[in-house]
Amino acid sequence: MIKRVNSDDELIILPESGLEAQKIRALLKAYGTNYEFCSLYKSDEFILARFYDDVVICKYGAADNNKLDELSKFLTFSGFSKIFCSDDIGEILKDELSLKSKKLYLMKFCGEIPEACSNYTELSLTEAYDILKTSFEINFEPWYLDMSHRIRHGISKLYGNESSVLAVQHNLCGEALLSQIATIPEKRGQGKASELILSVCKALCKSKIFLLCEDKNLSFYNKLGFIQSGFKCELSE
Numbered sequence: 001m002i003k004r005v006n007s008d009d010e011l012i013i014l015p016e017s018g019l020e021a022q023k024i025r026a027l028l029k030a031y032g033t034n035y036e037f038c039s040l041y042k043s044d045e046f047i048l049a050r051f052y053d054d055v056v057i058c059k060y061g062a063a064d065n066n067k068l069d070e071l072s073k074f075l076t077f078s079g080f081s082k083i084f085c086s087d088d089i090g091e092i093l094k095d096e097l098s099l100k101s102k103k104l105y106l107m108k109f110c111g112e113i114p115e116a117c118s119n120y121t122e123l124s125l126t127e128a129y130d131i132l133k134t135s136f137e138i139n140f141e142p143w144y145l146d147m148s149h150r151i152r153h154g155i156s157k158l159y160g161n162e163s164s165v166l167a168v169q170h171n172l173c174g175e176a177l178l179s180q181i182a183t184i185p186e187k188r189g190q191g192k193a194s195e196l197i198l199s200v201c202k203a204l205c206k207s208k209i210f211l212l213c214e215d216k217n218l219s220f221y222n223k224l225g226f227i228q229s230g231f232k233c234e235l236s237e
Contacts, residue, residue: 121160
């Protein structure tokens with residue numbers, strides 16, 4: 001049975017490691033359990049977080065991927081825009097719910113960092129957005145509201161240099177996630193993003209550092225010292 005989580009104590013079962021767990025933990029730390037637009041649920045096998053219409057599914061314990069019927073019915077009833085989950089769960093839900101599936105590579109940083117690599121500064125939200133909008137289609141108002149809230153609660157940070165930006169989406173339980181990496185068009189191909197990524201990795205050296213990427217960006221991150229650590233799945237209708 002999938003039920004609504006009404007207190008932090010109910011999520012003591014949340015795994016200490018894993019990207020889905022950290023995404024849910026970040027939402028819990030930023031928003032708690034009292035908002036309708038950010039709601040959390042659990043069953044005997046899964047923990048779910050819904051942020052507006054986006055859903056994150058975290059498997060825990062001895063969850064059986066063959067027992068997803070209740071989860072499928074819940075998602076169908078409640079609706080969603082996107083679902084983020086492990087690759088194995090995604091493969092099953094894709095077929096059961098007739099969804100589009102995007103496979104994402106989970107990349108872990110295992111490279112070496114030049115000693116002098118420290119060219120970055122913390123950016124304001126507007127400074128970061130001015131760079132991000134050149135690479136991504138981002139609706140400013142919801143992005144601003146969410147990111148500013150996460151920053152105020154110590155969950156996320158925005159870093160950049162003169163032409164590039166990235167977000168440390170979270171750094172929880174010794175696992176950090178980099179995202180929203182972009183460079184303004186006229187400076188692309190000059191190593192600005194690479195320098196920024198390595199500089200931030202140096203600052204986060206006490207944590208395991210991850211990012212998600214598509215196939216087209218694999219070689220870029222491989223050259224920086226990221227290696228494939230698994231797959232994740234993004235589902236949509």
